[in-house]
Amino acid sequence: MREIILKDNWVLCEKDNPEKSVTVELPNCFKETEGFENCGDICVYKKTFSSDEINNSNRAFIYFGSVFRRACVFLNGRKLGYHDGYQSPFKFEISDFIKEGENLLEVEVDSGVKQGDLFGANCTPSFM
Numbered sequence: 001m002r003e004i005i006l007k008d009n010w011v012l013c014e015k016d017n018p019e020k021s022v023t024v025e026l027p028n029c030f031k032e033t034e035g036f037e038n039c040g041d042i043c044v045y046k047k048t049f050s051s052d053e054i055n056n057s058n059r060a061f062i063y064f065g066s067v068f069r070r071a072c073v074f075l076n077g078r079k080l081g082y083h084d085g086y087q088s089p090f091k092f093e094i095s096d097f098i099k100e101g102e103n104l105l106e107v108e109v110d111s112g113v114k115q116g117d118l119f120g121a122n123c124t125p126s127f128m
């Protein structure tokens with residue numbers, strides 16, 4: 001199995017203001033990123049990668065080390081899935097979503113505390 005690390009050159013932007021953006025490396029805590037300290041609970045991480053980096057003869061997965069708190073993951077505008085797991089690892093199969101050439105991976109991170117959440121608001125929102 002071939003592993004591709006996608007830690008560099010992610011674009012972080014506010015969900016409601018995508019023009020406000022900055023390039024970051026993972027892991028990243030958007031509430032601690034300059035200019036995003038007072039943003040809302042939801043931000044979006046975007047990353048492009050080439051299909052040339054992936055062996056098309058095998059199934060392909062995207063693995064995440066953790067996300068604080070919830071994540072909705074899209075590839076080329078198609079929803080891969082949703083994760084609600086307070087910094088637990090998760091993955092999605094991307095085999096059917098990859099297209100020839102450049103692909104756009106988007107991770108919408110919601111760090112807001114909702115009723116019934118196990119951990120309180122003093123936890124640091126992050127994406128790995």
